[in-house]
Amino acid sequence: MRYLVIILFTTSIYSLDYDMDGVPDDIDVCNYTPFFDRVGSNGCSVDRLTLPNDKDSNSIDIVLGYNISHNDESPEKEDIYSSSILLNYYSNSWIYGIKVGFLDKEDKNSADDTTINIKKIIQLNQDFRFTIGMFIDIPTNNFDGNRVDYGISEAINYYFSEDMSIFAGGQYTIVNDVNNMENIHNQFNSYIGIGYFVSKKIYINFYYENDRSKFYIKHRINTINSGLFYQFNKDWFASLKYIQEIFDEDLHNNIDFQIGYTFW
C-alpha cells in the first residue's frame, strides 16, 4: 500500500509518459513508440532492440471446421452439413487467408466457394484496433450462374478493460451471380458485439448481426451469435460458434465447430 501511494505521488509530480520512452507526453513528437524502440530526444524511434529469443512476428495457423445448418423454411427441414479448411498467414500487420469448403446437401457432395482474403491491421493505440480487408469468392461451387464475387470488410475492436472489448464491423459483397428465377443484388452485413476473456485460455463473445441477402425477395436476416474460443496449449485451439436467427417465422440456426493448430 505504501509503495502504491509513493508511486501515485511520484506519478502526480512527473509528467505522464504513455509510451514509456522517457520523453513526457507533452513534448513527445511520437506518442506511440513501441516499447523496445530506442528513441531520440524528440521521442521518435532511432532503432529497435530485439529480444534474445524473440520469435518472428509471422505465424501460420490452419483451422478445420465443421458446420451444421438447420432451416425451417426448407420443405424437408433438412440439416445441411459442411466442412472447411482455413489457412491464415499473419505477417506483422497483415493477414492473408484462404478457405476451401465442402457441402453435403440432399445427399449431394459438392465443393463450396473458395474465399481468399487480405486484411490490414491498423493499431490506432494500445486499446483500439481497426481492420480493413478485401476478399474474393472464387466460384468453385457448381451451381448454375455462380460467378466470382468480391468485396471489402472492416472491423473495429476496442478494449475498454484488460479482458473486455466491444467490436463492430461490416462487409460489402459485390455479387455477380446470375439467377434466372430471382433478381440478385449486392450483399451487405453489419454486426456489433462484446467479447470477454474469461481466462487466458477462454474467450467468449456475443454479437448481433444484420444481413441483407443477395436475393431481392428475401427480407433482412437478423441473427444473435455467440462464439467460444479455447486455447488447449501453445499450439492447439478450438472454437465453437452458434448462430440463431431472430424475428422470423421460419427460423434458421447454425452451429460451427473449428479446431486449429498454430505452426509458429
Added chain:
Amino acid sequence: MKKFILWIFLISSLYSNIDEEIDKIQKAPIKDRYKLMNILKEKIVKMKEEERLKSISKLKLVTQGKMIKHKDDKKRIQIDTILDNRIKSTLKED
C-alpha cells in the same frame, strides 16, 4: 558538470535494481530521461521473460499511473480472425 552527473547515472544504472533505476529516471532532468530509458530498455531486453514483464509493469505504473495490461495482441488478433470467419453459405443463402 551536467555530463558528469549523467555519466554517474549511466554507470550506476548498470548495478542497480529496477526500482532504483526507475527512480533515477524520474529524478533525472527531462532532457536526459530518454537516454536513461534507452539504457534501461537494453537491460530489460536481456532479462528473462517473467522478470521482464514485472519490470515493464513497474515502469508502467510509474510512467502512466496504471498497471500494465498483460495482453497478447497477437493472440487477440488470431482469435478475432478465427471467430470472424463468416459462415456465408448455408444459413444466409438457402
